[in-house]
Amino acid sequence: MTTEAAYAELVSRLKRAHVLGTVNGLLGWDEQVNLPPDSADLRGEQLALLAELQHAVASDPRVGELLTLLDGQPGELAADQRVVLKCSRRDYDRVVKLPPEFVREKARHSSQTFHAWARCKAAADFAGYVPFLEKQLELAKQEAAYLGYAAAPYDYMIDRHDPGMTAAVIERLFAELTEGLVPFMREIVSSPVKARTGLFRGFPVEQQRAFLHAVTERLGFNYRRGRIDVSLHPFCEGSAADIRMTTRFDKDNPLDSLFSAIHETGHGMYEQGTRLEHQGTPLGQAVGMGVHESQSRLWENQVARSRPFWRFFEPRFRETFSAQLGAVSSDELYRAVNAVRPTLIRVDADEVTYNLHIILRFEIEKRLFAGTLAVQDLPTAWNALAQELLGLTPANDREGVLQDVHWSGGMFGYFPSYCLGNMMASQFWYKVHGDLTGLEEDFARGDFSRLLGWLRRNIHEQGRRHDTQELVKVVTGEPLTPKYLLRYLRERYGPLYRA
Amino acid sequence: MTTEAAYAELVSRLKRAHVLGTVNGLLGWDEQVNLPPDSADLRGEQLALLAELQHAVASDPRVGELLTLLDGQPGELAADQRVVLKCSRRDYDRVVKLPPEFVREKARHSSQTFHAWARCKAAADFAGYVPFLEKQLELAKQEAAYLGYAAAPYDYMIDRHDPGMTAAVIERLFAELTEGLVPFMREIVSSPVKARTGLFRGFPVEQQRAFLHAVTERLGFNYRRGRIDVSLHPFCEGSAADIRMTTRFDKDNPLDSLFSAIHETGHGMYEQGTRLEHQGTPLGQAVGMGVHESQSRLWENQVARSRPFWRFFEPRFRETFSAQLGAVSSDELYRAVNAVRPTLIRVDADEVTYNLHIILRFEIEKRLFAGTLAVQDLPTAWNALAQELLGLTPANDREGVLQDVHWSGGMFGYFPSYCLGNMMASQFWYKVHGDLTGLEEDFARGDFSRLLGWLRRNIHEQGRRHDTQELVKVVTGEPLTPKYLLRYLRERYGPLYRA
Numbered sequence: 001m002t003t004e005a006a007y008a009e010l011v012s013r014l015k016r017a018h019v020l021g022t023v024n025g026l027l028g029w030d031e032q033v034n035l036p037p038d039s040a041d042l043r044g045e046q047l048a049l050l051a052e053l054q055h056a057v058a059s060d061p062r063v064g065e066l067l068t069l070l071d072g073q074p075g076e077l078a079a080d081q082r083v084v085l086k087c088s089r090r091d092y093d094r095v096v097k098l099p100p101e102f103v104r105e106k107a108r109h110s111s112q113t114f115h116a117w118a119r120c121k122a123a124a125d126f127a128g129y130v131p132f133l134e135k136q137l138e139l140a141k142q143e144a145a146y147l148g149y150a151a152a153p154y155d156y157m158i159d160r161h162d163p164g165m166t167a168a169v170i171e172r173l174f175a176e177l178t179e180g181l182v183p184f185m186r187e188i189v190s191s192p193v194k195a196r197t198g199l200f201r202g203f204p205v206e207q208q209r210a211f212l213h214a215v216t217e218r219l220g221f222n223y224r225r226g227r228i229d230v231s232l233h234p235f236c237e238g239s240a241a242d243i244r245m246t247t248r249f250d251k252d253n254p255l256d257s258l259f260s261a262i263h264e265t266g267h268g269m270y271e272q273g274t275r276l277e278h279q280g281t282p283l284g285q286a287v288g289m290g291v292h293e294s295q296s297r298l299w300e301n302q303v304a305r306s307r308p309f310w311r312f313f314e315p316r317f318r319e320t321f322s323a324q325l326g327a328v329s330s331d332e333l334y335r336a337v338n339a340v341r342p343t344l345i346r347v348d349a350d351e352v353t354y355n356l357h358i359i360l361r362f363e364i365e366k367r368l369f370a371g372t373l374a375v376q377d378l379p380t381a382w383n384a385l386a387q388e389l390l391g392l393t394p395a396n397d398r399e400g401v402l403q404d405v406h407w408s409g410g411m412f413g414y415f416p417s418y419c420l421g422n423m424m425a426s427q428f429w430y431k432v433h434g435d436l437t438g439l440e441e442d443f444a445r446g447d448f449s450r451l452l453g454w455l456r457r458n459i460h461e462q463g464r465r466h467d468t469q470e471l472v473k474v475v476t477g478e479p480l481t482p483k484y485l486l487r488y489l490r491e492r493y494g495p496l497y498r499a
Numbered sequence: 500m501t502t503e504a505a506y507a508e509l510v511s512r513l514k515r516a517h518v519l520g521t522v523n524g525l526l527g528w529d530e531q532v533n534l535p536p537d538s539a540d541l542r543g544e545q546l547a548l549l550a551e552l553q554h555a556v557a558s559d560p561r562v563g564e565l566l567t568l569l570d571g572q573p574g575e576l577a578a579d580q581r582v583v584l585k586c587s588r589r590d591y592d593r594v595v596k597l598p599p600e601f602v603r604e605k606a607r608h609s610s611q612t613f614h615a616w617a618r619c620k621a622a623a624d625f626a627g628y629v630p631f632l633e634k635q636l637e638l639a640k641q642e643a644a645y646l647g648y649a650a651a652p653y654d655y656m657i658d659r660h661d662p663g664m665t666a667a668v669i670e671r672l673f674a675e676l677t678e679g680l681v682p683f684m685r686e687i688v689s690s691p692v693k694a695r696t697g698l699f700r701g702f703p704v705e706q707q708r709a710f711l712h713a714v715t716e717r718l719g720f721n722y723r724r725g726r727i728d729v730s731l732h733p734f735c736e737g738s739a740a741d742i743r744m745t746t747r748f749d750k751d752n753p754l755d756s757l758f759s760a761i762h763e764t765g766h767g768m769y770e771q772g773t774r775l776e777h778q779g780t781p782l783g784q785a786v787g788m789g790v791h792e793s794q795s796r797l798w799e800n801q802v803a804r805s806r807p808f809w810r811f812f813e814p815r816f817r818e819t820f821s822a823q824l825g826a827v828s829s830d831e832l833y834r835a836v837n838a839v840r841p842t843l844i845r846v847d848a849d850e851v852t853y854n855l856h857i858i859l860r861f862e863i864e865k866r867l868f869a870g871t872l873a874v875q876d877l878p879t880a881w882n883a884l885a886q887e888l889l890g891l892t893p894a895n896d897r898e899g900v901l902q903d904v905h906w907s908g909g910m911f912g913y914f915p916s917y918c919l920g921n922m923m924a925s926q927f928w929y930k931v932h933g934d935l936t937g938l939e940e941d942f943a944r945g946d947f948s949r950l951l952g953w954l955r956r957n958i959h960e961q962g963r964r965h966d967t968q969e970l971v972k973v974v975t976g977e978p979l980t981p982k983y984l985l986r987y988l989r990e991r992y993g994p995l996y997r998a
Contacts, residue, residue, distance in 0.1 A: 019544050023522060026545075030525065038723040039741035042778075045518050046525075053552065224537040241541035242534070279541075 001069065003076040007084075010066045011281055014088060017057040018239070018280030024050040025237045029244040032231040048107075055103065059095045067092055080283060087282030087464045090163075097146050106139050110409050117408035124398040126379050134375045136410050137368060154369035157413025162288040162420060164467030167366060169480075170416050173423065174359050177482035182389065184490065185352055188340045189391070191497040195339035199328050203254040203321055211320050212247065212258050215313060216265040219299060220452040221245075222272050234260040236267035236296075240276055240284065243268040254321070255337060262304045266296035269452065273460025283463035289414060290468050291459065293421025294428060301351045301422075302429045302488065303451070305337050308443035338496055342390045344399045351422070352489055356389040358419035361404075365412055424472055426484035428459070431476040500568065502575040506583075509565045510780055513587060516556040517738070517779030523549040524736045528743040531730040547606075554602065558594045566591055579782060586781030586963045589662075596645050605638050609908050616907035623897040625878050633874045635909050636867060653868035656912025661787040661919060663966030666865060668979075669915050672922065673858050676981035681888065683989065684851055687839045688890070690996040694838035698827050702753040702820055710819050711746065711757050714812060715764040718798060719951040720744075721771050733759040735766035735795075739775055739783065742767040753820070754836060761803045765795035768951065772959025782962035788913060789967050790958065792920025793927060800850045800921075801928045801987065802950070804836050807942035837995055841889045843898045850921070851988055855888040857918035860903075864911055923971055925983035927958070930975040 027050065031043050070077065070085050077085060113132040120129040144153035155166045217223055226243030236245045245264040249257045270292055278284030286292050303309055314333065318325050325333070340350045346357040363385055367373035373381055382401040387393045394400030406414050432454050433439060442450055458475045465471075472480040526549065530542050569576065569584050576584060612631040619628040643652030653666045716722055725742030735744045744763040748756045769791055777783030785791050802808055813832065817824050824832070839849045845856040862884055866872035872880055881900040886892045893899030905913050931953050932938060941949055957974045964970075971979040 016548065019541075019548050022541060023526065023545050023549065026526070026529065027522065030529065034726065036722065036724050036726055036741060038721075039725075042518075042521060042738075042740035046522050049515065049518050050522065222537075223535065225535050226538075227533065227535055239541075242538035 003070065003073050006066050006069045007077070007081055010063065010070065010088065011084070013057065013060065013063055013066070014084075015280035017054060020050060020054045020057060022239055022242070024054060025239075026242075026244070029237045029246075032233075032235065033229045033244075033246060051107070055095065055100070058091070063088075063092055064096065083283060083463070083465050084281050087285075091282075094147060097148075098143065099146070102139075102142070102146065106143070106410060109135055109139060113408045113410075114405070117402070117405065121398055121402040124396040124402065126397040126402060127376075129402065130376050133378075133407060136407065137375060137412070140410055140412050141369070154366060154413060157365070157369070158416060159413075161414050161417050162290040162468040163464075164469050165288075165290070165416075165420070169469070170362060170420070171366070173480065173482050174362055174416075174419070177355060177419070177423070177485065178359055178389075180482070180486040181352070181355055181489070184486070184493075185340075185342065185356065186391075188352065188493060188497045189342060193335075193497045195335040195341070196332055199332060199336055200254055201252050201324065203251050203324055205249045205251060207320055208249055208251075208254050208257050211254075211317065212261040214316070215258065216261055218446055219262065219265055219269070219303070219448050221265045221268055225272060226268055228261060228264070234264055236264040236271075238268075238271065240272050240274050240279055243271055259300055259304065263296045263300040266299035267292055269299070269455075270295040270460055273452075273456040274463055275461060278463060281463075283465070285464050287462075287464055287466065287471055288468050289417035290420035290424060291471060293418055294424035295421075295455065295459070297351075297421050298425040298429060298455075302425055303443065303448070305351070305492070306440075306443065307334070308440040310334060310337065311444040312446040335496065338493065340493060340497065342392055344386065344390070344392050344394050345403055352493060353390060355419045355422055355485070358415050360385045360389050361415040362419075364401075365415065369412070420468070420480070423480060423482050423485045426488040427472060427476050427478070427480065428455070429488060430484050502569065502572050505565050505568045506576070506580055509562065509569065509587065510583070512556065512559065512562055512565070513583075514779035516553060519549060519553045519556060521738055521741070523553060524738075525741075525743070528736045528745075531732075531734065532728045532743075532745060550606070554594065554599070557590070562587075562591055563595065582782060582962070582964050583780050586784075590781075593646060596647075597642065598645070601638075601641070601645065605642070605909060608634055608638060612907045612909075613904070616901070616904065620897055620901040623895040623901065625896040625901060626875075628901065629875050632877075632906060635906065636874060636911070639909055639911050640868070653865060653912060656864070656868070657915060658912075660913050660916050661789040661967045662963075663968050664787075664789070664915075664919070668968070669861060669919070670865070672979065672981050673861055673915075673918070676854060676918070676922070676984065677858055677888075679981070679985040680851070680854055680988070683985070683992075684839075684841065684855065685890075687851065687992060687996045688841060692834075692996045694834040694840070695831055698831060698835055699753055700751050700823065702750050702823055704748045704750060706819055707748055707750075707753050707756050710753075710816065711760040713815070714757065714803075715760055717945055718761065718764055718768070718802070718947050720764045720767055724771060725767055727760060727763070733763055735763040735770075737767075737770060739770050739773050739778055742770055758799055758803065762795045762799040765798035766791055768798070768954075769794040769959055772951075772955040773962055774960060777962060780962075782964070784963050786961075786963055786965065786970055787967050788916035789919035789923060790970060792916055793923035794920075794954065794958070796850075796920050797924040797928060797954075801924055802942065802947070804850070804991070805939075805942065806833070807939040809833060809836065810943040811945040834995065837992065839992060839996065841891055843885065843889070843891050843893050844902055851992060852889060854918045854921055854984070857914050859884045859888055860914040861918075863900075864914065868911070919967070919979070922979060922981050922984045925987040926971060926975050926977070926979065927954070928987060929983050 024047065027043065027046055031040075031047075035043055067085070067089050071089065074082060074085075109132075113136050116129055116132040120126065140157060141153045144150065144156035147156055149156035152167070158165050158167055158170065213223075213228065216228070221243075225241060226238065226245065228245045228247060230248055231246035232248065234245075234247045236243065238244045245261065245268050247257045247261040247264065270286060274284040274286070276284075310333070314330065317333075338350075340352045342353045343349055346354065349357055360382070364373065364378065364381060367381065368375070368378075378401050379397050383393050386400065404415075406412075432451060436450055436454060439451055442448065459471070462471065466474055469480055472478070523546065526542065526545055530539075530546075534542055566584070566588050570588065573581060573584075608631075612635050615628055615631040619625065639656060640652045643649065643655035646655055648655035651666070657664050657666055657669065712722075712727065715727070720742075724740060725737065725744065727744045727746060729747055730745035731747065733744075733746045735742065737743045744760065744767050746756045746760040746763065769785060773783040773785070775783075809832070813829065816832075837849075839851045841852045841855075842848055845853065848856055859881070863872065863877065863880060866880065867874070867877075877900050878896050882892050885899065903914075905911075931950060935949055935953060938950060941947065958970070961970065965973055968979055971977070
């Protein structure tokens with residue numbers, strides 16, 4: 001078999017797995033957006049069967065043969081092909097190292113743990129959740145051991161979401177961030193300047209929908225290859241050929257639906273920015289969760305909470321909602337867009353305090369995997385950290401350790417990506433402003449194309465060519481650092497909250 | 500292997516194929532309802548892959564082994580199990596008799612022919628369509644030959660849609676129907692009584708949606724296991740666990756969206772009426788297209804065009820649309836619901852003339868498969884029959900032979916099901932009125948539960964226990980006959996159009 005033929009067969013098998021994955025993704029989207037209430041059992045069967053078929057395609061021994069054949073002939077491969085080979089090898093080794101019985105047991109336990117979590121959260125009953133979470137943690141460690149990470153299971157959890165990243169690197173980054181962020185947050189909290197609450201009332205959903213559609217389209221989302229619908233929790237699903245985003249509507253909170261939509265638009269434009277011809281291969285895939293989050297955060301925060309953005313969109317917002325916005329001044333609107341207020345709930349947090357929620361979770365996960373914190377002692381540790389970092393103590397575990405869904409699904413090591421994404425977004429932000437002059441004038445004219453073009457070339461079209469830290473270095477010339485996030489937050493929020 | 504174990508394995512394999520089929524169905528639904536305009540290529544790949552996987556599961560030689568094993572031990576099977584075995588044998592033999600290359604060629608050619616049809620229909624260019632349709636007909640005959648129907652290919656086409664039915668039976672039924680229907684239609688056409696046109700203007704879509712949702716729910720559609728959305732052409736997709744129906748809205752034609760929704764509700768309630776525990780086996784499947792159509796037609800026509808139905812719903816209709824209906828009298832409304840007016844276009848036809856459109860197509864298909872009509876001579880034959888049956892001649896082939904999509908996909912033998920469904924609907928209608936007294940009073944109170952219960956017990960829950968003709972005989976005590984359809988049409992439309 002020639003190298004060329006082997007490579008072609010590998011790509012064809014990867015694409016087949018990708019197409020199955022897109023079907024699985026669509027079923028997941030439909031479950032959140034359309035599924036009738038009593039149709040969940042069938043959806044469960046459909047998802048389980050698709051997962052089984054996907055696993056069979058991805059772990060087919062023929063893929064292993066092709067990889068071995070190609071590994072032996074690196075000289076005959078072009079640079080792009082070597083990227084595909086390297087990433088496919090990583091993926092294949094991970095898939096085949098996990099025994100199918102283990103995968104099934106984990107899936108079964110995750111489903112049970114999800115339901116236990118929902119029940120225990122509603123009842124604020126952490127004790128009832130302990131045995132489920134303990135087993136979930138045990139399974140995570142076992143998975144790490146299968147993958148050769150027995151000595152550093154948390155590194156495996158992190159690397160799964162952000163290839164190449166480690167707990168030690170994150171620890172250093174988060175320490176530096178905490179040092180700058182905690183005092184800055186205290187300055188804001190003690191400032192006499194406050195964003196007014198209760199400014200917004202009675203924004204009709206249809207007009208909100210039309211407005212956010214116009215905004216996200218102007219940012220660059222391609223609605224010919226995607227759409228936006230409604231779900232309980234906003235998310236973005238799909239690949240370049242068909243992106244499904246969601247938001248949610250509250251007639252008294254138009255900024256929530258708008259910023260949720262812009263956030264998901266950032267995720268969607270990352271996928272849409274990968275090349276169609278690379279779909280199914282690592283060249284058409286996102287690097288990891290951190291880089292993905294950098295794209296959603298950059299559009300949501302750096303762009304859409306900025307003065308130039310509102311210079312363009314405020315007149316349009318006022319025109320659409322003239323009856324509702326008559327009594328709201330420009331300054332009040334801008335301060336509402338950039339309100340900072342510590343809260344116990346991560347998903348309600350502003351972009352300043354959000355990072356502290358993540359630092360808290362990273363501390364907890366680190367100790368859990370090091371074995372220095374027992375699952376049953378989680379609430380005590382959580383509440384102490386909440387007081388230390390946010391200055392708030394949960395009244396019960398529902399607004400404390402039980403608030404997030406992630407651990408119930410075994411998604412340890414995922415939380416840090418959110419904060420790494422915030423750091424990257426700022427680091428990219430200063431870099432793009434160095435590369436391109438006049439971006440703020442672009443935004444004030446409603447033109448976001450040069451920014452999107454830069455992100456496409458430097459990040460989206462790169463696929464998985466680099467791992468997370470390499471990408472940051474290649475794009476910005478510097479290793480990942482929290483200093484740009486700290487600088488950005490001071491520059492944006494300092495003037496706003498200066499008495 | 501015990502009989503019990505073999506049967507259990509067979510059912511588990513059938514259910515697996517069924518789950519894959521439901522995924523395929525959902526992709527098809529989403530394609531019509533949600534797909535972004537430039538995402539069609541990916542959808543094509545997804546559908547092709549799912550079809551391939553479904554075929555592999557359905558034609559797995561292990562299914563053949565299990566069937567052979569069970570075929571040898573009929574005495575050990577319960578009655579229900581023998582039904583499953585008989586139908587599964589029929590399905591399996593059909594699947595494995597078709598060479599995979601043939602299936603692929605047919606799929607490829609069908610896709611090309613669909614696009615050629617759309618192009619040629621737009622241009623009213625039948626000549627350009629001829630080679631595509633000729634090949635499609637050739638492939639249909641070849642398929643019939645693979646299945647052992649070389650001598651009677653049209654019977655195979657019919658049997659595919661309505662198990663047990665033949666062209667000879669249909670010919671006899673349609674001749675009797677034509678004899679009664681053509682003179683009756685002429686009476687109506689020459690009546691001085693006419694339904695007024697242009698009665699309806701400016702019905703807001705949101706209110707239409709709410710009204711038809713309330714109507715279909717009251718008829719008995721279970722919205723906890725289904726939903727209704729919008730598509731260009733109304734359809735119903737899914738199985739008992741998750742039914743997706745569609746309708747379309749025109750603010751100047753509220754009856755179109757309402758009756759489309761009621762029609763699809765009939766289809767949906769048939770599927771919802773099969774038992775959940777039988778999903779995936781022939782006991783949880785519809786008999787065929789004719790019986791399916793009998794359910795949609797019975798609710799759309801016999802029920803929803805009746806006086807008692809409107810006795811209940813007219814006040815609600817007027818309450819919802821008081822501004823629009825002020826000048827419309829009850830008689831005008833009822834006559835609009837039951838307007839009869841011959842048209843060249845099948846999908847615009849009323850329930851009296853609709854049957855003549857089908858008889859025309861049956862005549863054409865019969866001659867095509869007998870070889871007595873060449874594809875190139877179709878327009879001449881079509882136009883002559885249209886004049887003979889409907890008293891109208893198409894101005895061009897767009898409103899003649901090119902109007903329907905079916906043949907482009909190789910769906911010969913499908914059209915008769917529509918008319919057989921109308922016959923069955925009437926035959927069931929008189930039978931249920933014999934079995935249950937006071938149904939009209941039920942309807943006038945908005946209670947449709949006794950009718951639905953009867954249909955469930957007698958038809959829906961039977962699955963594929965009987966073939967089409969057996970089912971009619973078992974349920975009504977008589978063979979399928981057009982006399983009830985003729986009686987029903989005379990009873991409903993005679994008084995309305997009597998001068």
